[in-house]
Amino acid sequence: MAKAYDHLFELLLIGDSGVSKTCLIIRFAEDSFNNTYISTTGIDFTIRTVDVEGKKIKLQVWDTASQKRFKTVTTAYYRGAMGIILVYDITDEKSFENIQNWMKSIKENASAGVERLLLGNKCDVEAKRKVQKEQAVKLAREHGIRFFETSAKSSTNVDEAFSSLAQDILL
Numbered sequence: 001m002a003k004a005y006d007h008l009f010e011l012l013l014i015g016d017s018g019v020s021k022t023c024l025i026i027r028f029a030e031d032s033f034n035n036t037y038i039s040t041t042g043i044d045f046t047i048r049t050v051d052v053e054g055k056k057i058k059l060q061v062w063d064t065a066s067q068k069r070f071k072t073v074t075t076a077y078y079r080g081a082m083g084i085i086l087v088y089d090i091t092d093e094k095s096f097e098n099i100q101n102w103m104k105s106i107k108e109n110a111s112a113g114v115e116r117l118l119l120g121n122k123c124d125v126e127a128k129r130k131v132q133k134e135q136a137v138k139l140a141r142e143h144g145i146r147f148f149e150t151s152a153k154s155s156t157n158v159d160e161a162f163s164s165l166a167q168d169i170l171l
């Protein structure tokens with residue numbers, strides 16, 4: 001029987017509490033083939049297969065459910081991750097400031113070749129915006145990574161973001 005996928009990529013979402021890591025994963029997984037919860041460890045992951053450049057890429061996306069702050073995320077947590085999605089909330093300045101700390105944590109703990117992606121979530125609530133798009137574009141450029149503004153609520157750019165990270169890992 002033909003293999004159901006060409007590659008398996010492990011992705012990890014990090015960011016301050018409340019920025020919407022869980023909601024983003026749930027939004028992404030709506031069309032999922034599998035949705036698993038490992039209650040013993042309290043770690044959540046979701047699986048969805050996407051097509052990138054004609055390849056079937058199985059994405060296993062991990063939520064850092066119990067890791068609320070960058071200080072509590074250690075090497076063991078980053079192990080195996082081929083892509084890391086850094087999430088902040090555009091209505092919460094502190095969550096954007098903390099992206100620098102999350103970047104540092106990745107540098108200290110993750111494998112050197114890991115692909116990173118920056119997401120400014122909750123872009124559906126423009127009226128409460130505290131972080132300007134230009135600030136994030138600048139930060140992403142400084143780190144040489146891609147950036148999207150997303151909304152788990154309105155579904156804006158969610159599929160695009162995950163697919164673009166899968167593409168960066170593939171190429």
Ligand SMILES: Nc1nc2c(ncn2[C@@H]2O[C@H](COP(=O)(O)OP(=O)(O)OP(=O)(O)O)[C@@H](O)[C@H]2O)c(=O)[nH]1
Pocket residue numbers: 015016017018019020021022023024064065067068121122123124125150151152153154
């Ligand atoms: N307006 C808006 N609200 C959102 C969006 N995504 C999530 N929320 C709300 O933000 C809150 C936090 O979302 P979660 O997904 O639980 O955040 P989290 O990052 O997983 O939080 P922790 O589990 O504490 O780390 C919830 O009340 C969501 O309803 C979004 O795209 N737009």
